[in-house]
Amino acid sequence: MDVLGLIIGVVVLPASTHDNEAGIALLDQAAERCGMRLEKVLVDQGFKDAVIIHGAVNDITVEVVRRNPDDQGKGFVPQRKRWVVEQVNGTLMLHRRLARDYDHRPDNAASRIYWAATAGMLRRLTAPSPAWRDEMELAA
Template sequence: MIIHGAVKDITVEVVRRNPDDQGKNFVPQPKRWVVEQVNGTLMLHRRLARDYDHRPDNAASRVYWASTAGMLRRLAPPTAAWRDDVEPAA
């Protein structure tokens, strides 16, 4: 991974686990947590959960699509749910 980063002119920082955390169930690692959160968010989109596409450009376009959908959801003002418009029965 470090060699691949050097070829692409990207600085790669290796995050080692703390030896004091041995035996603990879950300890989030710095920076790695952000990457795993992004991957988990992208996996919420059905087409990205499985490897359906055989062409890398198709897969890349679906990642852009999923990222754009998430960004728009955060930027858009909250809307009322369809149930909020229904008047209660008397």
């Protein structure tokens, strides 16, 4: 995902799959779609060296976002670099079909993620400005 929250790629795997497999599959998908424009990827601490090495082979810098050692024992502390991703995931989970595991096929689940992301983009693009609402109230 980029800073705008637009989805570059989606990989749906069983829960028994390790983060490294998902990370490698997602790196491949993102590299294919973005080409040379993809320079850096941020991952959490669940990813191991295999994803970093795979990124280096594809000329992509993979940075592991680590917790600040000063925040140990403070409970949940948002990390600025990961907050954009968490915000997008939270917004996607507002869609009922994504909040439950209804789909038995990974490709169906991935398509629902794209649908939910498209609905979010359309909502942002077509949201009326406050000035437009004011004009409608005056006309009524």
